[in-house]
Amino acid sequence: MGCGSIASVILLGSCGGSFTPPAAVVGGRTISQATLSEAVREFLTDPTTAQQVAAGGATARGDFTRRVLRYLIEVDLARGYADTHGIRVTANEVQSGLSQAEQQQGGPRAFRKFLAGRGLTVQEVETNVERVLLLTKVSRSLAPGATSSQAAQGAFEQWLRQRVHAVDVRVNPRFGTFDPRSTDIVPIDTTALLPG
Numbered sequence: 001m002g003c004g005s006i007a008s009v010i011l012l013g014s015c016g017g018s019f020t021p022p023a024a025v026v027g028g029r030t031i032s033q034a035t036l037s038e039a040v041r042e043f044l045t046d047p048t049t050a051q052q053v054a055a056g057g058a059t060a061r062g063d064f065t066r067r068v069l070r071y072l073i074e075v076d077l078a079r080g081y082a083d084t085h086g087i088r089v090t091a092n093e094v095q096s097g098l099s100q101a102e103q104q105q106g107g108p109r110a111f112r113k114f115l116a117g118r119g120l121t122v123q124e125v126e127t128n129v130e131r132v133l134l135l136t137k138v139s140r141s142l143a144p145g146a147t148s149s150q151a152a153q154g155a156f157e158q159w160l161r162q163r164v165h166a167v168d169v170r171v172n173p174r175f176g177t178f179d180p181r182s183t184d185i186v187p188i189d190t191t192a193l194l195p196g
Contacts, residue, residue, distance in 0.1 A: 023069055023175060026076045027167040031069070036175075040068050042128065045118035066176050066185040073178075073185075075131050077163055078138040078156075087141055089133045097129035098122070157183075 022030035043064075044050045053064045082088070102111040115122065135156070140146065143155030164180045171178045176185040 021172055023172050024073055024178075025168070025170045026073055027080065027169075029076060031072050031076065033172070036065070036069055036072060039072060040065055042120060042124055043068060045120055062175075062187060066187070069171065069175055070183065070185050073169060074160065075135065077160065077167065078135050080167075081138050081141075081159075081163075082134060085141060087134075087137050089130050089137065093133055094126050094130050097133060098126060101125065101129070 020033050023033045023036040024031040044053060049064075053060050056063070102108050105111040105114045112122075115125065136149075136152075139149075139152035139156040142159050143152045146152040146155060160183050161181070164178070164183055169178045169180070171185055173188055176187045178184075179186050
């Protein structure tokens with residue numbers, strides 16, 4: 001083995017410990033396990049959600065993680081739609097959503113105390129507000145004549161089921177497998193479900 005080969009082995013060895021496969025790949029774009037882990041953590045700062053997940057043990061935790069990953073896949077697909085259709089969520093819209101959240105908690109000081117109690121930052125809330133606004137705008141765009149949020153959500157779900165057949169969606173088997181018929185992530189309980 002020459003010096004070049006030894007250097008390659010050392011380099012590969014040092015990279016091997018730090019490489020973490022993504023949680024999902026959506027049309028070539030990755031959703032990292034770190035992003036998924038952070039989203040799960042943020043959702044579990046809600047005491048009711050955390051209690052429900054904890055009461056169900058490891059099975060409930062796995063189901064919850066799969067639901068959060070599905071949500072992140074939805075956001076990614078919606079972002080692609082928004083980009084191609086000129087749909088934007090502005091900083092002012094995010095700030096308006098943040099202001100509403102502050103008022104619901106009794107003002108900026110009470111809101112910051114609330115966030116601190118939950119272990120959340122303003123930036124994390126802004127990211128979530130932006131995601132919700134994006135999904136809302138895309139849903140409305142897909143159902144321009146809809147008179148209810150349920151109709152818009154139904155149009156979005158129909159679009160999503162069609163879209164996943166045009167975009168390669170792969171989920172890390174650690175979390176399950178993506179079912180394009182239901183657009184859910186299902187646990188792998190048989191080798192027949194492994195992506196192939």
